[in-house]
Amino acid sequence: MNKQFAFAALMSVTAALAASPTLAADAAAGKAKSAMCASCHGADGNSANPEWPKLAGQHAKYIAKQLADFKAGRRENAMMAPMAAGLSDADMDNLAAYFASQTMSLGEADPDLVELGEKIYRGGNKASGVAACMACHAPNGMGNPAANFPRLAGQHAKYTENQLKAFRSGQRANDAGKMMRNIAAKMTDAEIAAVASYIQGLR
Incomplete structure (x- = not known):
C-alpha cells in the first residue's frame, strides 16, 4: 500500500466516524420525512430517473454525510442544497436510516461494456x-x-x-x-x- 493510498484511507475512516449517524436514528421518523425526497428518489429510494441516485440500501453513514455536505456546501448541487438546508442532524440520520433499510432494485450491464x-x-x-x-x-x-x-x-x-x-x-x-x-x-x-x-x- 503506497503512502498516498494509506493517507486517503485514513482520512476516509476519520470522515466516516465524524459523519456517523447517532445510535438513536429513527427509520420510522425518516420515512415520515422522506416525502420530500420521493419525487426524485422514489418513495422507497429507487429513483426512476437515472440522473438521480438510488438511495435504497445505501449505507446510512454515507447518506448522512452527503446530506451534511450538501447543507454545508462541501458538495455543490443546485437541487440538493435547498433540500438539505432545513434538515437537522437528527433529520439526516433518520432519513439515512430509512433509506438504508430499503431494498435497492437491480439493474443490468450493457453486454458490450x-x-x-x-x-x-x-x-x-x-x-x-x-x-x-x-x-x-x-x-x-x-x-x-x-x-x-x-x-x-x-x-x-x-x-x-x-x-x-x-x-x-x-x-x-x-x-x-x-x-x-x-x-x-x-x-x-x-x-x-x-x-x-x-x-x-x-x-
Missing part, C-alpha cells in the same frame, strides 16, 4: 495508474461502511458516470484525501462509461 468494465472494476488500469474499484467498494460492490465507502452495486450507470466525471473535473470535491478525484483524473470516458455500466449490473 462488460469486459472493459469488469477489467477496470476488478483490476484497474496499471498503465495509467487507475486503482481497482473493488479495493474500496468490495468485489460485490457493497462498499465498506466502516470506512464510509459507498455501496455501488445496482446504482444507475448514468448517475455513476456523471459522478466520476464530476470527480475528474473537480466539480465534486467532497471525497476524503482527494481519493476519487485522483482516480477519476486518470480515467478515460470509455473507462468511465464501461465501469459505470458494469456497476449497474453488479449483484
Whole structure:
C-alpha cells in the first residue's frame, strides 16, 4: 500500500466516524420525512430517473454525510442544497436510516461494456495508474461502511458516470484525501462509461 493510498484511507475512516449517524436514528421518523425526497428518489429510494441516485440500501453513514455536505456546501448541487438546508442532524440520520433499510432494485450491464468494465472494476488500469474499484467498494460492490465507502452495486450507470466525471473535473470535491478525484483524473470516458455500466449490473 503506497503512502498516498494509506493517507486517503485514513482520512476516509476519520470522515466516516465524524459523519456517523447517532445510535438513536429513527427509520420510522425518516420515512415520515422522506416525502420530500420521493419525487426524485422514489418513495422507497429507487429513483426512476437515472440522473438521480438510488438511495435504497445505501449505507446510512454515507447518506448522512452527503446530506451534511450538501447543507454545508462541501458538495455543490443546485437541487440538493435547498433540500438539505432545513434538515437537522437528527433529520439526516433518520432519513439515512430509512433509506438504508430499503431494498435497492437491480439493474443490468450493457453486454458490450462488460469486459472493459469488469477489467477496470476488478483490476484497474496499471498503465495509467487507475486503482481497482473493488479495493474500496468490495468485489460485490457493497462498499465498506466502516470506512464510509459507498455501496455501488445496482446504482444507475448514468448517475455513476456523471459522478466520476464530476470527480475528474473537480466539480465534486467532497471525497476524503482527494481519493476519487485522483482516480477519476486518470480515467478515460470509455473507462468511465464501461465501469459505470458494469456497476449497474453488479449483484
